[in-house]
Amino acid sequence: MSLLEVESINTLYGDSHVLFDVSLHVEENEVVALLGRNGAGKTTTLRTLMGALAPRSGTIRLDGRPIQGLPPEKIARVGMQLVPEERAVFGTLTVEENLRVARLTAPNGWSLDRVWEVFPRLKERRTSRGRTLSGGEQQMLAIARALIRDPRIILLDEPFEGLAPLIVQDLIALTRRLAEEGRTIVVVEQNVAAVLSFAQRVYGFNNGHVVYEGSAAALRADPAPMRAFMGLAA
Amino acid sequence: MPSTAVLLSQAFNGLALGSLLALVSSGLTIILGTLGVLNFAHGALFAVGAYTAFVMMQATQSFVLALLGGCAVMLIIGFAMERLVIRHFYARPDEDQILVTYGIGMVLVEGLRTWFGGNSQRVPVPSWGTGATKLGFLVYPTYRLQLIGIIAALLVGLYLVLYRTSVGLVVRAGIENAGMVGILGIDVRRTFLFVFAVGIVAVGLAGMLYAPVVAVTPDMGASFMVQSFVVIVLGGLGSFPGAIVGGLIAGEIISLTSAFNSAYSEVMLYGLMALVLVARPQGLFGTEGRV
Amino acid sequence: MLSRPLRAAWPELALLVVLLAAPVLLPPLGFSHDLLSRALNWALFGLGLDILFGLAGLLSFGQAAFYGAGGFVAAYLLVSGLVQSVWLAFLIGTLAAGLFGLAVGWLAVRRIGIYFAMITLAFGQMAYFVQNSPLSDYTGGENGIAGVPVPVIGFGASAVRITAGLPMYALLAATFFLGFVLARRIVHSPVGLILKAVKENTPRVAMLGHDVPAYKLAAFTIAALYAGLAGAMLGSFQSYMPPDAFALETSGQLVVQTIVGGVGTLVGPLVGAALWLWLRDNLQLIPGFGSLWKLILGVAFIGLVMGLRRGICGEILHRWRQRGEAARLRAAKARTEAIEAAAALGDAVPPHSPSEVALPEVTLPMPRPVIDGRTAHAEIALEAQGLARHYGGLKAVDGVSFQVRRGSIHAVIGPNGAGKSTLFKMLSDEVSPSAGAVLLFGEQLTGAGVTEATQRGVAKSNQLNQLFLNLTVRENLRVAALARARGRFRLDLLAPVQGRADVEAQVATMLGVLDLGMRAETRVGVLAYGEKRRLEIGMALATSPNVLLLDEPLAGMSPSERVATCALIRRIGRSCTILLVEHDLDAVFDLAERITVLSEGRLLADGPAEVVRRDPAVQKAYLGAAPDEAAGEGTAIVGAMHEPA
Numbered sequence A: 001m002s003l004l005e006v007e008s009i010n011t012l013y014g015d016s017h018v019l020f021d022v023s024l025h026v027e028e029n030e031v032v033a034l035l036g037r038n039g040a041g042k043t044t045t046l047r048t049l050m051g052a053l054a055p056r057s058g059t060i061r062l063d064g065r066p067i068q069g070l071p072p073e074k075i076a077r078v079g080m081q082l083v084p085e086e087r088a089v090f091g092t093l094t095v096e097e098n099l100r101v102a103r104l105t106a107p108n109g110w111s112l113d114r115v116w117e118v119f120p121r122l123k124e125r126r127t128s129r130g131r132t133l134s135g136g137e138q139q140m141l142a143i144a145r146a147l148i149r150d151p152r153i154i155l156l157d158e159p160f161e162g163l164a165p166l167i168v169q170d171l172i173a174l175t176r177r178l179a180e181e182g183r184t185i186v187v188v189e190q191n192v193a194a195v196l197s198f199a200q201r202v203y204g205f206n207n208g209h210v211v212y213e214g215s216a217a218a219l220r221a222d223p224a225p226m227r228a229f230m231g232l233a234a
Numbered sequence B: 001m002p003s004t005a006v007l008l009s010q011a012f013n014g015l016a017l018g019s020l021l022a023l024v025s026s027g028l029t030i031i032l033g034t035l036g037v038l039n040f041a042h043g044a045l046f047a048v049g050a051y052t053a054f055v056m057m058q059a060t061q062s063f064v065l066a067l068l069g070g071c072a073v074m075l076i077i078g079f080a081m082e083r084l085v086i087r088h089f090y091a092r093p094d095e096d097q098i099l100v101t102y103g104i105g106m107v108l109v110e111g112l113r114t115w116f117g118g119n120s121q122r123v124p125v126p127s128w129g130t131g132a133t134k135l136g137f138l139v140y141p142t143y144r145l146q147l148i149g150i151i152a153a154l155l156v157g158l159y160l161v162l163y164r165t166s167v168g169l170v171v172r173a174g175i176e177n178a179g180m181v182g183i184l185g186i187d188v189r190r191t192f193l194f195v196f197a198v199g200i201v202a203v204g205l206a207g208m209l210y211a212p213v214v215a216v217t218p219d220m221g222a223s224f225m226v227q228s229f230v231v232i233v234l235g236g237l238g239s240f241p242g243a244i245v246g247g248l249i250a251g252e253i254i255s256l257t258s259a260f261n262s263a264y265s266e267v268m269l270y271g272l273m274a275l276v277l278v279a280r281p282q283g284l285f286g287t288e289g290r291v
Numbered sequence C: 001m002l003s004r005p006l007r008a009a010w011p012e013l014a015l016l017v018v019l020l021a022a023p024v025l026l027p028p029l030g031f032s033h034d035l036l037s038r039a040l041n042w043a044l045f046g047l048g049l050d051i052l053f054g055l056a057g058l059l060s061f062g063q064a065a066f067y068g069a070g071g072f073v074a075a076y077l078l079v080s081g082l083v084q085s086v087w088l089a090f091l092i093g094t095l096a097a098g099l100f101g102l103a104v105g106w107l108a109v110r111r112i113g114i115y116f117a118m119i120t121l122a123f124g125q126m127a128y129f130v131q132n133s134p135l136s137d138y139t140g141g142e143n144g145i146a147g148v149p150v151p152v153i154g155f156g157a158s159a160v161r162i163t164a165g166l167p168m169y170a171l172l173a174a175t176f177f178l179g180f181v182l183a184r185r186i187v188h189s190p191v192g193l194i195l196k197a198v199k200e201n202t203p204r205v206a207m208l209g210h211d212v213p214a215y216k217l218a219a220f221t222i223a224a225l226y227a228g229l230a231g232a233m234l235g236s237f238q239s240y241m242p243p244d245a246f247a248l249e250t251s252g253q254l255v256v257q258t259i260v261g262g263v264g265t266l267v268g269p270l271v272g273a274a275l276w277l278w279l280r281d282n283l284q285l286i287p288g289f290g291s292l293w294k295l296i297l298g299v300a301f302i303g304l305v306m307g308l309r310r311g312i313c314g315e316i317l318h319r320w321r322q323r324g325e326a327a328r329l330r331a332a333k334a335r336t337e338a339i340e341a342a343a344a345l346g347d348a349v350p351p352h353s354p355s356e357v358a359l360p361e362v363t364l365p366m367p368r369p370v371i372d373g374r375t376a377h378a379e380i381a382l383e384a385q386g387l388a389r390h391y392g393g394l395k396a397v398d399g400v401s402f403q404v405r406r407g408s409i410h411a412v413i414g415p416n417g418a419g420k421s422t423l424f425k426m427l428s429d430e431v432s433p434s435a436g437a438v439l440l441f442g443e444q445l446t447g448a449g450v451t452e453a454t455q456r457g458v459a460k461s462n463q464l465n466q467l468f469l470n471l472t473v474r475e476n477l478r479v480a481a482l483a484r485a486r487g488r489f490r491l492d493l494l495a496p497v498q499g500r501a502d503v504e505a506q507v508a509t510m511l512g513v514l515d516l517g518m519r520a521e522t523r524v525g526v527l528a529y530g531e532k533r534r535l536e537i538g539m540a541l542a543t544s545p546n547v548l549l550l551d552e553p554l555a556g557m558s559p560s561e562r563v564a565t566c567a568l569i570r571r572i573g574r575s576c577t578i579l580l581v582e583h584d585l586d587a588v589f590d591l592a593e594r595i596t597v598l599s600e601g602r603l604l605a606d607g608p609a610e611v612v613r614r615d616p617a618v619q620k621a622y623l624g625a626a627p628d629e630a631a632g633e634g635t636a637i638v639g640a641m642h643e644p645a
Helices: A042-050 A072-078 A095-103 A112-118 A120-124 A135-147 A165-180 A192-196 A216-221 A226-230 B004-035 B042-060 B063-084 B094-116 B142-164 B166-183 B188-210 B221-235 B240-279 C004-008 C010-025 C033-055 C064-079 C086-108 C113-132 C166-187 C190-200 C202-207 C212-237 C248-261 C268-283 C292-306 C311-345 C420-427 C450-455 C473-486 C501-513 C529-541 C559-573 C585-591 C609-614 C616-623 C634-638
Strands: A004-013 A016-026 A031-036 A057-062 A080-083 A153-157 A184-188 A201-206 A209-215 B132-134 B139-141 C380-391 C394-405 C409-413 C435-440 C458-461 C547-551 C577-581 C594-599 C602-608
Touching (some): A004 A042, A016 A042, A016 A057, A016 A209, A031 A042, A042 A080, A042 A153, A042 A184, A072 A080, A072 B166, A080 A135, A095 B166, A112 A120, A120 A135, A135 A165, A165 A184, A192 A216, A209 A216, B004 B166, B042 B094, B042 B188, B042 B221, B063 B188, B094 C113, B094 C248, B094 C292, B132 B142, B139 B142, B142 B240, B221 C113, B221 C248, B240 C113, C010 C033, C033 C166, C033 C190, C033 C212, C033 C268, C064 C086, C064 C113, C064 C212, C064 C248, C166 C190, C190 C212, C190 C473, C248 C268, C248 C292, C248 C311, C268 C292, C268 C311, C311 C529, C380 C577, C394 C420, C394 C435, C394 C577, C409 C420, C409 C559, C420 C458, C420 C577, C450 C458, C458 C529, C473 C501, C473 C529, C501 C529, C501 C559, C529 C559, C585 C609, C594 C609, C602 C609, C602 C616
Parallel strands (some): A031 A201, A080 A153, A153 A184, C394 C602, C409 C594
Antiparallel strands (some): A004 A016, A201 A209, C380 C394, C380 C435
16 A cells, blocks of 8 residues: 555646546655646645645545545644645744744654754754745745654655755755655656656656656656656657 | 923823723734734624623622633633634635624624613722822823733733744744645634634723723724724734734824814824825835735 | 617616605505605615625725715805805715715725725724814814705795605605616716726726726715715705714614615615614614614624625515526536536537638727837837846846747747746736836837736736626626727716627627637626636737737647637737747647747747757756756756756
8 A cells, every 4th residue: 555545636726627537656755756847737736635725526545544625734634744836934933933833733743953953054044034034945944844743745846946056956955865764755846857866756747637657767768758748849 | 382291191191092902903903914804893892891891890899800701701702703703704805704793793782782771881990990199290090000001911911922822823823824834734723713712802801901991881992993993004904013013103192182182183093094004005014915 | 568778777667666656655664754765865875885885896984974074065055154055065065075085085996805994994984083073163063063954946935945754755766866877877887897897806907908996986986976965965854964974883884784785786775774774763662672673683784794695685686687597597507517528528629620710810890009100110019128027036037138020929938937927927017027128019118007008009818817707708808898999097987888889899709709609698607617718818809909918828728629729829810919928838839930938037048939949958948957967867868957047
């Protein structure tokens, strides 16, 4: 049994049907990338997994337990943690307060000291308000806020978007380290090359359908299938 | 030009009124900031607080017991309002929220009128608050001084709850982004219930504390509500520090203007509000308006 | 059978019958002539609120300010002897309230929702206190003004005084009737349709080229005029002008009456007022019932807001209409389901395959804005000059320059976060650039605002549908076409909305172009997603633009719908310059002659489609770049890491 099993979910966003019978699975300690053009349904998939959107039909099981239709706070307590695209750092709260909010309902989560070890930069800025952080620092805080809860699965939505190249390198290194430590991660990212450097498996999305499934190694060796879902004609 | 003594005593009146407005407005503003609901029943709840003090005072003869009992009553009303009505309106347009809270306010006021009649009631000043106190430069009613102190203590208490407890942490996070709070495993609806009840207790306490100073009538809260709207516009919608500073500014404007010409005190207040809305719509402390 | 114009006027006729019959039939039921007169006065007051809230969606808690202003101005003029004629005093009072409304509205209409309610409430209170103290020499302060005379008809010995009772009822009934007829004309005028659209989706109305604040201010001022007239008549009819005309409770009572009676129905305020006054006058007489009536009314009001939101008249009208329209609605929904099912299955929905049918040019009946051919850049439709937009430290768009040739289909592409949406918003002047400018046929567009941009011939369709869901397809298109026909703002309150031949011809043409002819009278909320997407494009086109900006026109469409929409875009492109952002690159390379590529806020490539397609930098931007050697084989796809300059 996989850690996460998603069976033919359909999600509507307002009046538009966004996900069509999406099925996927994620094993323990695995890093899975969801790739596809903008608007292909990747972010919607993550938001549906987290419970921020309710699927119209289909099942989602985490550790064998059905979680579809539950509110986000219940799903978070089962061990799923989304790091949203817009980061959603609390701007009027300090770095430390941001982390403390996250830890409130995770009794077995990390200590602050453990977070400071992984993110020395955040320790330096622990009393700064979220809105004063740089984009890269905000992204680190967003990831740290997920890690402090010590979740079973982390969902990373576009972690490298809109950041300077040097910061992106730092974040790639961090993500790779998490992968090597055996964290289970589902990542959505446009920077395909970066993602393929640490992901083990890939799902390709197009128009709300899963159109490809394969190993990252295979894609690295032969990128041809990517044209079907990344969209640049040769 | 009024004498220094008149100005000083008016400044004190302004402080008393301002602190009261700060308490009323802080309840209004944390509800607005967290839940996004502008509570048009706030004035009615002020009156409910005052009547609760009246009933409890008659029953127990102790002002302190009356305050404690009153808080319990306000808490129950707050819970009931949120559970039965308000929570169904989080996703509805602003206009519907305003209308339904206005309706609740109407029902509460008319309920008071039906129960107690339209005539005004008196709540005695507590025994420890009678008489006047000499402050060297002026003689001032003791209870009004105590009122300022009690409200200051309550506001400090509210500050500590908001800024030093984990519940407060959740509330402040929720004001910014309730969705993300849910994603971090926290039941936002319970937080909303808590915030709403705290806001109702705050305005109820203001009504109870003010009851010994004025005639208690069913309509007594209306002007406080409108003034507290001005306060939160001045301070920035949803800002707790803004409610306190805005409350004090409003109180002083009303009191000091009436030292010169009482006819213009309220006019000045609304004039200032118009100015703020044109020049700085986000208020003194708001980073951005909700609209 | 009634003739056509008579049938169209059935609400007026029905009201006339009710107003004539009421003083005869209703008094035995507890409605005295005095009660009916007061109800009519409230109803006249409420007509204004119904236009403001029911039509334009603006909830005011400060209408008492204008009721009081009209009342006190008229009463003061009469009692002080400055004006002899009661009729003239009515007129001056009404106009004074209108002027006051214009001033308050100027501040208030820029805000919505909570802010709007609070501003109106605060100005209402301010007016109350101004009457009460600073102006008490004129207004009598807390005492009000007593001895306001009643109006007189005729001169000298033959003059008739309109006294309380039946004569006053007749006067108020006649005034309300005229007010109602006028209000209905306003509702069915172009201004009425635009206000309805404002209530549904304010930003879209502005995008279509209508001056939204001006229309809202018009509604606000109309409401104040109604309130002023009602206030002026109040003093005269009870020969006393009470200060509580200015009170908050007056504004509140008006809101409650209007909602209970049925907002947006124009007769709702009358029914609500009659009910309120009847309950008060009759229930108060029952011992032990005293103030209970208002409590009961309050509970009923909460129930109405929570559940049945239409109010008494609204509910009756709704049920009446539903009877006739239920079958049509069912048919419309069935069609929608069929279209969506077909789209989900991937079947081709259009009855004819568009690629095989010869595609005629789209000729719009309404002229596009004239382009001055003498200017140097007449062949460059749109030009971005060093456009930049910074949000804090983030440079969403950073110095982008390119040109869109007249008559071409031009695409902007780029990976997520490249700044396309921000760029597009600057091109239509929804967002002002931090630096740089947009030129339309060589003339500066930047700084004009989105409404003016549309008026000058740049229209935009949105990535997410911005339609008026409760209006029909025809009405949606009409709102768009009216913007071209009438300009930014026009106060044609009495013109019928379907009265412009050019607008109707434009709408008819658009219905054909969009293949929505069968859906013309269907509420847009019921349409299938693909139809809504088509209409979204059609709304922009219906403003007869020279340049059409399409933001992800294919978003969310099924494959067959994509084919049909691409054909539509190509058709439109024969007579109109098109600039589009789209993620479906197959469609982009199929449609566009020239392509501009953005990456990380900067211009990466710009040129003919074939050249851009082969550009290695573009490929790299799309697949991303590995940051270091550890990316291993990842680099094999995209080549060595190379940051675009």
